[in-house]
Every structure is written in C-alpha cells, then in structure tokens.
Amino acid sequence: MVSDFAPTRFRDPQIDMAHGAGGKASxxxxxxxxxxxxxxxxxxxxxxxxxxxxxxxxxxxxTDSFVVKPLSFPGGSIGELAVNGTxxxxxxxxxxAEALVVSYVLEAxxxxxxLEGEVRAMAKAARDAGVRIAAGDTKVVEHGKADQMYVTTTxxxxxxxxxxxxxxxxxxxxxxxxxxxxxxxxxxxxxxRGELDLEADLxxxxxxxxxxxxxxxxxxxxxxxxxxxPTRGGAATSLNELARDCGLGMVLFEDxxxxxxxxxxxxxxxxxxxxxxxxxxQFLAVVSPxxxxxxINALCLAPGGSEAQVIGEVRExxxxxxxxxxxYGGSRILDMLVxxxxxxxC
Amino acid sequence: xxxxIPGRIVEIASDNQDSxxxxxxxxxxxxxxxxxxxxxxxxxxxxxxxxGFAMSKISEQDAADQMSTLRMLGEIDGAMREVQGYGLEDVx
Amino acid sequence: MRFVxxxxxxxxxxxxxxxxRRLAGRDRHYRMMEVCGGHTHAIYRFGLKDILPxxxxxxxxxxxxxxxxxxxxxxxxLAIAQEPDVIFAAFGDMMRVPGTxxxxxxxxxxxxxxxxxxxxxxxxxxxxxxxxxxxxxxAIGFETTGPSTALTMMRAKAEGIxxxxxxxxxxxxxxxxxxxxxxxxxxxxxxxxPGHVSSVIGCRPYEWIAQNERKPIVVSGFEPLDMLQxxxxxxxxxxxxxxxxxxxxxxxxxxEGNRAAxxxxxxxxxxxxxxxxxxLGFISQSALRINDKYAKFDxxxxxxxxxxxxxxxxxxxxxxxxxxxxxxxxxxxxxxxxTPEHPVGALMVSSEGSCAAYHNYEHRKAVxxxxxxxx
Numbered sequence: 001m002v003s004d005f006a007p008t009r010f011r012d013p014q015i016d017m018a019h020g021a022g023g024k025a026s027x028x029x030x031x032x033x034x035x036x037x038x039x040x041x042x043x044x045x046x047x048x049x050x051x052x053x054x055x056x057x058x059x060x061x062x063t064d065s066f067v068v069k070p071l072s073f074p075g076g077s078i079g080e081l082a083v084n085g086t087x088x089x090x091x092x093x094x095x096x097a098e099a100l101v102v103s104y105v106l107e108a109x110x111x112x113x114x115l116e117g118e119v120r121a122m123a124k125a126a127r128d129a130g131v132r133i134a135a136g137d138t139k140v141v142e143h144g145k146a147d148q149m150y151v152t153t154t155x156x157x158x159x160x161x162x163x164x165x166x167x168x169x170x171x172x173x174x175x176x177x178x179x180x181x182x183x184x185x186x187x188x189x190x191x192x193r194g195e196l197d198l199e200a201d202l203x204x205x206x207x208x209x210x211x212x213x214x215x216x217x218x219x220x221x222x223x224x225x226x227x228x229x230p231t232r233g234g235a236a237t238s239l240n241e242l243a244r245d246c247g248l249g250m251v252l253f254e255d256x257x258x259x260x261x262x263x264x265x266x267x268x269x270x271x272x273x274x275x276x277x278x279x280x281x282q283f284l285a286v287v288s289p290x291x292x293x294x295x296i297n298a299l300c301l302a303p304g305g306s307e308a309q310v311i312g313e314v315r316e317x318x319x320x321x322x323x324x325x326x327x328y329g330g331s332r333i334l335d336m337l338v339x340x341x342x343x344x345x346c
Numbered sequence: 347x348x349x350x351i352p353g354r355i356v357e358i359a360s361d362n363q364d365s366x367x368x369x370x371x372x373x374x375x376x377x378x379x380x381x382x383x384x385x386x387x388x389x390x391x392x393x394x395x396x397x398g399f400a401m402s403k404i405s406e407q408d409a410a411d412q413m414s415t416l417r418m419l420g421e422i423d424g425a426m427r428e429v430q431g432y433g434l435e436d437v438x
Numbered sequence: 439m440r441f442v443x444x445x446x447x448x449x450x451x452x453x454x455x456x457x458x459r460r461l462a463g464r465d466r467h468y469r470m471m472e473v474c475g476g477h478t479h480a481i482y483r484f485g486l487k488d489i490l491p492x493x494x495x496x497x498x499x500x501x502x503x504x505x506x507x508x509x510x511x512x513x514x515x516l517a518i519a520q521e522p523d524v525i526f527a528a529f530g531d532m533m534r535v536p537g538t539x540x541x542x543x544x545x546x547x548x549x550x551x552x553x554x555x556x557x558x559x560x561x562x563x564x565x566x567x568x569x570x571x572x573x574x575x576x577a578i579g580f581e582t583t584g585p586s587t588a589l590t591m592m593r594a595k596a597e598g599i600x601x602x603x604x605x606x607x608x609x610x611x612x613x614x615x616x617x618x619x620x621x622x623x624x625x626x627x628x629x630x631x632p633g634h635v636s637s638v639i640g641c642r643p644y645e646w647i648a649q650n651e652r653k654p655i656v657v658s659g660f661e662p663l664d665m666l667q668x669x670x671x672x673x674x675x676x677x678x679x680x681x682x683x684x685x686x687x688x689x690x691x692x693x694e695g696n697r698a699a700x701x702x703x704x705x706x707x708x709x710x711x712x713x714x715x716x717x718l719g720f721i722s723q724s725a726l727r728i729n730d731k732y733a734k735f736d737x738x739x740x741x742x743x744x745x746x747x748x749x750x751x752x753x754x755x756x757x758x759x760x761x762x763x764x765x766x767x768x769x770x771x772x773x774x775x776x777t778p779e780h781p782v783g784a785l786m787v788s789s790e791g792s793c794a795a796y797h798n799y800e801h802r803k804a805v806x807x808x809x810x811x812x813x
Contacts, residue, residue, distance in 0.1 A: 018543070
C-alpha cells in the first residue's frame, strides 16, 4: 500500500545537475524520495521497466525523458534517442515494444523546421524499430524554459518468450557480455557541444537493440539472467547497480572491453573513463556459463553485433562491487560516479 | 597537475605560429605552442599536451632507448648468474 | 596510442615486476613516496600495488593541487563569482570541491555563472566572446600548469583585454617536499619525482634531496612501465647505498627544464611570502601571486575578497596521511563522516587525493578480501 506518510530518506536540500546524471546522486533521489512515496514499501530491485499484470497477461511499461543539447549531432538527434531509448529499455527488460506515446514540451521561439525535423526523425526511428507511435501531447513553455524541446516517451510492450530477466537470478560463474564499443554517444555529444577545441570522426551509436536482444534470446534465452542498456552513467553504473542488487562481484577484463580508438583518445585527452560514458545503442547481458558461447556467437553473427565481447564474469568477491583487472595482474575498483563525468587536468 | 597526453603535430596555423593542430588516435585538437619557442616543433613531431598547451617535444630516440633498456632487464644479471654457476671464481 | 601503448606492454610489465621482486628481496621494508597526484592516480588506475611485492610501500605525497587548497580560497573565488556580470571559469577538477557555502557546481545550480574550461585559453576566449561580462579564471596547479596561466595573461595583456582576471592559487612543489622531509615523524626511503612538473622545472631543483637529505629521487613518467622502471632505479640506488637524482622520463623531461615556460612564469608571477596548504599548514615561499606588472589581471586586486580562513575539523587527520604517518583508512573519519560524496578533509576532495583514491579504488578490495579469508 502506498502511503502519503511514508518516510523519505533523501536529505539533499536542493536538486542539482548531479541528480539527473544517472549516478549515485540519481540513485539516492530515486531510492530516497520517489520509491518510498510512489512505489510502496520494498518494491524490489528497480529495473528499466515495470511489469503490470492484466488478469494473467503481463506487459512491460517504461518511460524516459530526453533532454539533450545540441538537439542534433552526428549519428542522430533527440527524435531518434526518444524512440530508441524507450524501445531499448523494454528490450532489455525482455519485452518487445508495441506502442509508444510521446509528450513534447516545446520552448516558445522554437523554429518550426527544427520541430518538423525532429518529428520526422521520430517517425523514421519508429518505423525502423517496428513500433507505432500511438498518441501524444504537447505543451509550450516560455522562451528560456526548455532547451528548445524536451521529449518524453512512454512505451508498452509484450513480454518475449523464453527469457526471464531478474538480477536475483545471477550466479557466481556467469559471464558478462557487451554488445559493442562503449563511449561513442557520450563523447559525440561532448564534441558536438563545441565547447572543446576537439574534433573527431565519431557518431552516436543510437539504434534499437531489439533485434540483437531477440537473437540473444533465441540462442541463449534460458541462460539470460539480466540485461541493461548502459545510458547515463555508463557501463560502470549499470554494473554497480547489478552488483548491489545481487550482492556478488562483477570482475571485468579491461583488455576485452571494446572501445574505439577515437573514443579512447578523447577520453585520455579529457581525463575521462569510457566505462562512465553514456551509450544509446549497446546493452549488457549476464548469461549462465552453459549458454555463454552460444550467446556471444549469436550476437557476433547478428547484424550490428560483430563487435560484441565477453567482458567479464561474476564472482563471489569483491561482493557488491565492480572490479577491473588488467592483463598484467593489476586491478582497481570501478565505482559509480556521483554526477556527470567531469574532465580532469590532474 | 599531471594529466598530459602525447599527440602528433598535424599542421601549424599559417596565420599564427603558436597555434597548431595535434592528432591523438584520430582526435584532432587545437593547441598552443607558446611554451616551445626555444624548440619549435614541426608537423610530424610528437609533443606532450597539458591544458591545451604543448609542454615538451617527445624524443623518439629517448623513448626507443628506454624500451631497449627495459627489454634487457634481467638479461645481464641472468648472464652473470650463469657464469657464477660454473664456479670459475673458485679456480684461483 | 603511440608513446602510451608501448609503455603498457604486459610482457615487459611482468618482466620489470620480476626484477623489482628480485631487487627488493625480503630483508628490508622500503617506503617510497610518489609526490604527484598524477602518479597516485596512475598507481590506482593500473593496479600497480597488486604487482609490487609486499615490502615496497608506496606513500602518497601532497602533489594534489585541489586537495591542498584551503576552503577559504574557494569561498573567496565563489564570492567574486557572485558579483554582477562575473563568469567563474575553472577546470573540471574544481567543480565539486566544496566551499563553506557549497561547491562551484552547487553555486551554478543556484544561478551563479560557473563554466568548465579545459585550458586557461578557453577562459580568455570566453572573455573575448562576452565583452559585457568579466571572466575570472580560478587557476590551480603546480609548475606544470603555471606557465600556461602565465602565457595566457601575457596574451591578454598584449591584446589589451580588459574583462579578464585570474584568481591565482598556483603552488610550487619543492617547499612541499621540504615540509614532508622536515616533519619529525616522517620515515621515507626514496621519492618518485613528479614527471610533468619536472618538464618545466627540470631535475636540478631536486639535488638537495639527494645531497643534503641523502634520499634517492627518480623523476618518473606516468605509464605503468615508467613507474615500475623508476622503482627499479630507486631500488638499485638504495641497495648500493647511493642517493642521486635520476631522470627516468628522459623522452619528455629535459634536465634543465623548459626555459620558455620558466620565463613566462617569471614575467607574470612572484612568490608569496607564505601560503596555507590544507593539511600541511603555512609554508613559506610555496605559492605564486600575480606581480605588479600584471595587477590588472589579478582578481584579488580587482575584487574585494572576504579572505576568511576556514580550518578543517581537528578530527580530520589529513596532515598525518599526507606525511605518510597514517594510511587513509586509519583516519577516524574515513568512510564515515568523510567520503567522496561528503568530503570533510583535503584528501577526499579530489579523485586523486590519497583518501579518495583509496576509497574508490582500494578500500572495498581490502575489506572484502579480508572478510573472505575469515570465512
């Protein structure tokens, strides 16, 4: 039973950018304020989507807001992100998106051609992803109150057969898989802002991962324990959340994590870690050892999955923690960030 | 204060001798050469970049020397141990 | 990546690690301090402690310019930021550092114009692009970064830019090392010398460490092979009873330093008679201020600053950790009142301060490893 009088544990006096970055601060806000008041006592591990039961038929439902500057960047724009992001949240929750509803908050003064461009991009992305946009809502706010436009999509999907995603099913010995190179999206956005004197041939990786997830399920469904799309906060955040939720250790092999050279170079120049950078077209999967080979083979053979890698495994220790090891025996703990990744000079 | 990264000079601005573009595995960045007046780099040279400034030219020769020193580690000592194993020093 | 990947070659790393084990033997315990925060970061990032034998202990030194900045200086900078039409520009490293009224990012959330820059020239560019505002660059760093700030001010002067100033917190490394060596409870055998600071000041400034204090010092690069090779060189000196300055980072560091860089600093800066280092107290002649020639660009001259000294709670044992007397987790506040999210003391504030690095990279390893050996 949800109660208006449930105690909240969120003590920060004001909301800061860090609370939206997907890292520790975000988690504190969700777990400390939203969850106790909205989800009731002990809702279980918070996933990308929720499952709702209609007299025996279960559907998955999820929502996501897209707030990106600049609106348009190499490889995509807010329209594509809005469709793919929600389709992907459903996919990694083991569901195929059937319909999206979209809500626009538009800034007065937004030139119509820009709006039209984004709506066309959404329509195309929806067609490509095989999902229909069923309804929508629009609000307009004063100039200066919404970086040109904010988009929210809510998606509903039917559960895919043959897979059951639950962090509590993760076991020691399970393998950690990654569908492709990380860091492309976040670095593309950073460069597209133009504040840095940096240029690189890089595009956002935004795409629907549903086809890859479906290939994975066909080849290794019974062995899939957990999946997630590492958006804000990067792979580090997703894996830390999993480690916390299942109480086991995630050990990653640094040399097996796929990162494009340009992303690596940009990260070295700025003092950033690719594992903390947002992705919009990749997903992580934890698969039992019996199915791991079939899983990675299926991904590598599927269109768009050729760069998939096994990047680590689940161990008992260090419990609740993500550890990154190097080829020569060194290791370090990979923590979640507090807020957005900040470049360093030190 | 130490995050500095090697980059290769790709071009020097025609209108400003202190401005250059470096390449770091395909990422191109504009940097300032003002601290290297005494030892101006040319396109193709490698420099160490810190907060948008070139701090030093990277000597390929010194880097190569260092690598060969590292590769030889243990070899000279190993050879000495082998010789000592023959017991030759007991002879006199 | 050239000049990076070669120095991360796994086979050579194993080989060098073996040589270290051979030289270190078992009969002695070695305490080596790496002075510079960049080295602290490298040690944790590459997991170097895992490859070193147990009898080599790495002590983290005071070379983290963010960590040693007293809170009062941050308050002063942010006070200026709140003046009308001022843009506060600083590196990403500073953005979450708390002043008594919050960090720069928290001030930004309250409407103060705070911007992240990646170079002092970015700050000058902001001044050119925003002629109706005043851009104040909050400068931090050791001698690696000082020359870039200096050169930027020289350019500002040459261009006659009137809406740009620098709040200067540049510090110098030698007095900090001296303070460590002068401390009565210090027990160090050798130093891993800062690599990039040395590309500016050269290797001569360390000669007194070898000659007067009889401690070996090797100026080191930042890749795993650089640091391991430096440790080999230090061990060889220690075993031979020698104490000299050596340059492992020859490909970048010239023995005489970078004259143009030193000239730029001399043109713009002069030494402050003393400066407070968080965790270490007042150290004389250890920091730079902007000289009279460039007074127009000195934020402390153009604006009124509160100048209030803010001391850390006595319970924070930063000084002892800085000097290597205590390990981070031995401080009573570590992991409890003092965490990376809510830092109380200097060393938890920046991600390469020893406490933060230990907390993020090491702490849970040690705890879980020891738990599993009990079970």
